Amino acid sequence: MPKYPGRLRANGQDGDLIAAPMTMMPKSAEFEHRDAERDAMPGRASVWASLPTRTRLVVVVLAIDVIAAIVCCAVLVLNARSAVKVEMNATRATVEPLVADTIRMARNPTPENLLHTLDLRLQTLRHVRVAVFDAAGERIGFVLPDLRRDDHVAPAWFVALIAPPPEQHELPIVVNGNPIGKAVVTAEPLDEIDEVWGYAVSLSLASLLLNLAVLAALTIAFGRVLKPLERLADGLTRLERHDYTAHLDLPASRELAVIAERFNRVAGALAEARAANGRLNRQLLTAQDDEGRRIALELHDEFGPCLFALEANAASVARIAEGENAPDRRKLAARAAEISGIVAQVQARNRELLNRLRPHALGQVPLAECLYLLLADFGRRHPGTAFEGRFEGLARCYGDLVDLTVFRCIQESMTNAVRHGNATHVSAQARESREPGRGIATLHVEIRDDGSGLKPGHGTGLGLSGMRERVEALDGSFTLDNAAPGAVVRIAIPIEPEEAEDVRSEDPPAPPSS
Structure with missing residues (x-):
C-alpha cells in the first residue's frame, strides 16, 4: 500500500492542492460543522463569552x-x-x-x-x-x-x-x-x-x-x-x-502593525500557492494530454504497421493453406518467422510503454537496482553520453510514493541533461543520512552533468514543475543550480523510520552493464 495516502488532493472548485483525508465534506457543510463544534465547546453559551x-x-x-x-x-x-x-x-x-x-x-x-x-x-x-x-x-x-x-x-x-x-x-x-x-x-x-x-x-x-x-x-x-x-x-x-486577496492596512499600534504585516504576507503566500497550484493543475492536464497524444502516436506509428503486417501474414498463410496443391513448407516457415519477429517487436514496444507509464521493477526489486537499470537504459538509448550512478546504503523500499519520486526525478534530470544541456557525462547518487540519537532519516539525491548549464532567465517546464511538486508534496526540498560546468539537481526527502523497509544487503548491488 502507498505510504502517503491522501497526501495531495486537488479541489475541483478552486484548483487548490490541499492536505486532506480521502473523504471530504462540501465547503459549506464543513464551515457549518466547524461552527457547530465551536458552539458545542464548554462555556461557549455563557453570557460572558458572548x-x-x-x-x-x-x-x-x-x-x-x-x-x-x-x-x-x-x-x-x-x-x-x-x-x-x-x-x-x-x-x-x-x-x-x-x-x-x-x-x-x-x-x-x-x-x-x-x-x-x-x-x-x-x-x-x-x-x-x-x-x-x-x-x-x-x-x-x-x-x-x-x-x-x-x-x-x-x-x-x-x-x-x-x-x-x-x-x-x-x-x-x-x-x-x-x-x-x-x-x-x-x-x-x-x-x-x-x-x-x-x-x-x-x-x-x-x-x-x-x-x-x-x-x-x-x-x-x-x-x-x-x-x-x-x-x-x-x-x-x-x-x-479561500479569498486570498484580503489585505489589512497597517494600524498605528506597533504590535498590531506587526500582526497585520504578517497577515498580509500569509495572504500573499497563500495567493501565490493558489496560483502555483492552478498552474500545476493546468500543467498536469496538459501533461496528461501530451502523454495521451504521444501514446496514441506511438500506437498509430508502431503498433498499427505491426498489426497490419500480422494481418497480411495471416491472410497469406490462409491462402497457402487453402490452395489446391500441398502447402509450401518454406513459405509457411517464412511467414511464421515474420509473424514471430513482428510479435517480438510489439512486445518490446509494449514493455517500453508500460515502463514509461509505471516502472515495472519498482516494488519488485530493491530501489538501487531499479536506479541502476534506469541508468543502463539511458546508456543504451544515448551511447554518446556516459551515465554513472552511486546508490549504496539505500533501503530496499521507502514506499511507492518515495521510490517513484526518486525514480522520476532522476529520470527527468538525466533527460534534461541530454536533451537540453547536451551533456557527455551524467552522474547520479542517492544516500541516506540519519540524525544521531533520533530515528528521523533523510534521503539525499543529487544529479550532476557537464552540459551547458542553466541559461539566464530559463523557464520552468512541465518536467521541473513536476519534480518540484512531487518533492514538496513529501515535505522535501528541491534545488536546481549551475555547477560550472553543467547543472546540478539536489533533492532531500525526510523519511520516517516506519516508512523504510530496512532490508539492506551486505554488499550493494553492482551497476548493470550497458
Missing part, C-alpha cells in the same frame, strides 16, 4: 472601581470612627479644666450665679452636650437638647456606621469643699459625623466624575485599539473562504 471584548474590558475596569470604592469606604469608616472617638475624648477632657477655671475666676459668687455662668460657658463646646444641675437636682438654664437634631445632614445608616456608643459622664461642682451641683457631660458626635459625611460626599462625587471620564476614555481607546482586530477577524474569515 460579550464583545471592549464590553468585557469595561466591565473589568468597573469591577476594579467598585472594589476600590468598597476598600476606600471601609478605610474612611474606620478612620472616621477613630477620629470621632478621639475628638469626643478630647472635648470631654476640656470640661473639667473649664469648670475649675470658671470657679477660680469668680469673685464671691453665689451658687446660683456660678451654676448659670458654668451653663453658659459649657453650651459653646462642640461634640458634647453639658447640662448643669444644682444641689437639689434641678436643671439650670436651658432644657437638655436631644442627641439627634433635625438639621443634621448625615443619614442614619452612616451615623450608625461611625458613631461610638453613647456615653455620659457626671462631674461634681465643688466650691470651698461644698458641693453645689453637678455637670452631666453627654457625647454628641453628630457634628463631627456631618463633617465626615460632607467630606465623603465630595470625595465620592469627584471620584464618580473622574471614573466616568476614565471609562469614557477607555471605551474610546479600546474601540480604537480593537478595531484592527475586528478587521483581522474579517480578513481571517475571508482566508477561511
Whole structure:
C-alpha cells in the first residue's frame, strides 16, 4: 500500500492542492460543522463569552472601581470612627479644666450665679452636650437638647456606621469643699459625623466624575485599539473562504502593525500557492494530454504497421493453406518467422510503454537496482553520453510514493541533461543520512552533468514543475543550480523510520552493464 495516502488532493472548485483525508465534506457543510463544534465547546453559551471584548474590558475596569470604592469606604469608616472617638475624648477632657477655671475666676459668687455662668460657658463646646444641675437636682438654664437634631445632614445608616456608643459622664461642682451641683457631660458626635459625611460626599462625587471620564476614555481607546482586530477577524474569515486577496492596512499600534504585516504576507503566500497550484493543475492536464497524444502516436506509428503486417501474414498463410496443391513448407516457415519477429517487436514496444507509464521493477526489486537499470537504459538509448550512478546504503523500499519520486526525478534530470544541456557525462547518487540519537532519516539525491548549464532567465517546464511538486508534496526540498560546468539537481526527502523497509544487503548491488 502507498505510504502517503491522501497526501495531495486537488479541489475541483478552486484548483487548490490541499492536505486532506480521502473523504471530504462540501465547503459549506464543513464551515457549518466547524461552527457547530465551536458552539458545542464548554462555556461557549455563557453570557460572558458572548460579550464583545471592549464590553468585557469595561466591565473589568468597573469591577476594579467598585472594589476600590468598597476598600476606600471601609478605610474612611474606620478612620472616621477613630477620629470621632478621639475628638469626643478630647472635648470631654476640656470640661473639667473649664469648670475649675470658671470657679477660680469668680469673685464671691453665689451658687446660683456660678451654676448659670458654668451653663453658659459649657453650651459653646462642640461634640458634647453639658447640662448643669444644682444641689437639689434641678436643671439650670436651658432644657437638655436631644442627641439627634433635625438639621443634621448625615443619614442614619452612616451615623450608625461611625458613631461610638453613647456615653455620659457626671462631674461634681465643688466650691470651698461644698458641693453645689453637678455637670452631666453627654457625647454628641453628630457634628463631627456631618463633617465626615460632607467630606465623603465630595470625595465620592469627584471620584464618580473622574471614573466616568476614565471609562469614557477607555471605551474610546479600546474601540480604537480593537478595531484592527475586528478587521483581522474579517480578513481571517475571508482566508477561511479561500479569498486570498484580503489585505489589512497597517494600524498605528506597533504590535498590531506587526500582526497585520504578517497577515498580509500569509495572504500573499497563500495567493501565490493558489496560483502555483492552478498552474500545476493546468500543467498536469496538459501533461496528461501530451502523454495521451504521444501514446496514441506511438500506437498509430508502431503498433498499427505491426498489426497490419500480422494481418497480411495471416491472410497469406490462409491462402497457402487453402490452395489446391500441398502447402509450401518454406513459405509457411517464412511467414511464421515474420509473424514471430513482428510479435517480438510489439512486445518490446509494449514493455517500453508500460515502463514509461509505471516502472515495472519498482516494488519488485530493491530501489538501487531499479536506479541502476534506469541508468543502463539511458546508456543504451544515448551511447554518446556516459551515465554513472552511486546508490549504496539505500533501503530496499521507502514506499511507492518515495521510490517513484526518486525514480522520476532522476529520470527527468538525466533527460534534461541530454536533451537540453547536451551533456557527455551524467552522474547520479542517492544516500541516506540519519540524525544521531533520533530515528528521523533523510534521503539525499543529487544529479550532476557537464552540459551547458542553466541559461539566464530559463523557464520552468512541465518536467521541473513536476519534480518540484512531487518533492514538496513529501515535505522535501528541491534545488536546481549551475555547477560550472553543467547543472546540478539536489533533492532531500525526510523519511520516517516506519516508512523504510530496512532490508539492506551486505554488499550493494553492482551497476548493470550497458
